[in-house]
Amino acid sequence: MDTSISFSQRFPMQRWVSILLGATLLALPMSSTAKSVFLSLSLIAILFTPTLRKDALALFSSDWGKAAILLFLVAIVACFWSPASFGDKKFMIEKYSKLLYFPVLVAGFQNAKTRQLSLHTFLLAIVITCFLSILKFHGFLQSFNFNPDHVFRNHIMTGFMVAFAAYLSWLFAYRQQGYTRLGYGLLALMFSYQVLFVSGGRTGYVIYLLLMAILMLQLCTWRQAIAGVCLVFAVFVTSYFASPVMKERVDAIAQQLQSYQNNQKDTDIGLRLQFHDYAHQLFNRHPMLGNGTGSFTYYFEQEKPVPFWSWKLIEPHSQYWLTAAEFGLLGIAALIFFFYSIFRASLRLDKTRIIAFAMFIPFLIGNLSDSLLLYSGSGYFFLLFMALCFGEQLEMSKQKDQ
Incomplete structure (x- = not known):
């Protein structure tokens, strides 16, 4: 009895909720099965915590x-x-x-430390994804059978998640100082490189461009934002000419639309x-x-x-x-x-x-x-x-x- 009380005091249910939600965000970009397992455990932990369960039920209204x-x-x-x-x-x-x-998940994320942990476990998962993706793209890991632009998820979801991770990293770099800012900036550059030079997902291109424009509008004055958006477009255009993967995928859009108009629709x-x-x-x-x-x-x-x-x-x-x-x-x-x-x-x-x-x-x-x-x-x-x-x-x- 004393042992169980001591254990519950050292590892309260709220801490388990934080760990499980963090694990869910870690698994989300990498494994559907692991995501489902940790998500289920997270929901159970939230509902078995009386205060969180009460909050979740109230949020349904x-x-x-x-x-x-x-x-x-x-x-x-x-x-x-x-x-x-x-x-x-x-x-x-x-x-x-x-x-x-x-609503149940909202109740689980009401603690600031839980939110911070989950954001950073998600970034860790994207670091792993991009590291493997870039290595594969440059000729390493040839014994492993996966495509550089969709290591764990399909290229649409990978592009979306990596673009969003790039946004988060630029945002955190803006909010931090010193070496921490440098670290987030390097992460943002790696994620940007994966989207613009490795990935073949056109959805990822559009979302990356959109997110960078949104970031400029959110953080800058109107004049700075206009200059920033122009810079983002300049980077995107430069990437188009410098990246064979992006150029091929973007050029295919015009070609396939032209084919559609000529009644060649199976693209x-x-x-x-x-x-x-x-x-x-x-x-x-x-x-x-x-x-x-x-x-x-x-x-x-x-x-x-x-x-x-x-x-x-x-x-x-x-x-x-x-x-x-x-x-x-x-x-x-x-x-x-x-x-x-x-x-x-x-x-x-x-x-x-x-x-x-x-x-x-x-x-x-x-x-x-x-x-x-x-x-x-x-x-x-x-x-x-x-x-x-x-x-x-x-x-x-x-x-x-x-």
Whole structure:
């Protein structure tokens, strides 16, 4: 008995929550399995801590908590008029269920030390990713079978995460002094090099450019910001001419758009545009309530609108078109409410406000070309960092009440 009391005093539940959330952010860029394990343990630890459980339950009544519940309920209700199989419906419901974890995670991130630990374990994971990526790109590690631009995750998610890590590193370098500033600056340069010279992910290019522009606007006066944004574009243009990987990937955009106009549509971009067009057609069939949860997969398999594509397709590579096709205007309204409530809550933050918007704005744009909210890696990436930022608001509100 005395031993168990002594152990609980030395390792209180709040400390376990901090460690597990930090481990979750460490695993997020590197392993889906490890991320799922640590995330599950984090949620259990939060819910088994009475004060945190009470906070989590209260957060469900916030605007963004209600919005998360509403969007999840839309996915459940839409199952009733969906022609999809039970397995496909269940798969989609599981994907949207992550929304219910959002308030619980916010409760877990209410401690400033937990937030700091988690931010830096995420940066550590990106350091490992970029170190391996750059070594592989320059001819080392040839006995290991992985692509330099997607060591652990696919190139879309890797590009997004590394670009965001570059943003965080530049931000921390700005806030620090001396050798600490130098250290963060070197990390930012390494992450920038990986995105601009090693990665072939065009999403990463766009998000990096956007995040650097956002950083300038957040930290500088208007005149400085204009000069800074021009500098960012100059670096980007220089990278385009200096990086064979980037030049090839960017040039392919114009080539594929030209091919699409000439009715040669079976390219990366051409396929995406065809998927969007088909989702638009499905939306027009039932614009109010949509075709039901999992219906995009069902109708795509039945009607085969893109003959070239013979694989199972879960979504049309756009969260907005997926929502419109499956949930109609009802789902679009729920999604807008969810994002709007997050936007309003982000305005009330203090130190983490700029980080929240640096995650929120690129995520909104990224959902145009990928269903980022649906999928596990990108969806949890967004929810974990927004929860980390919102934890500050919970901490501030508690301090005011004391």
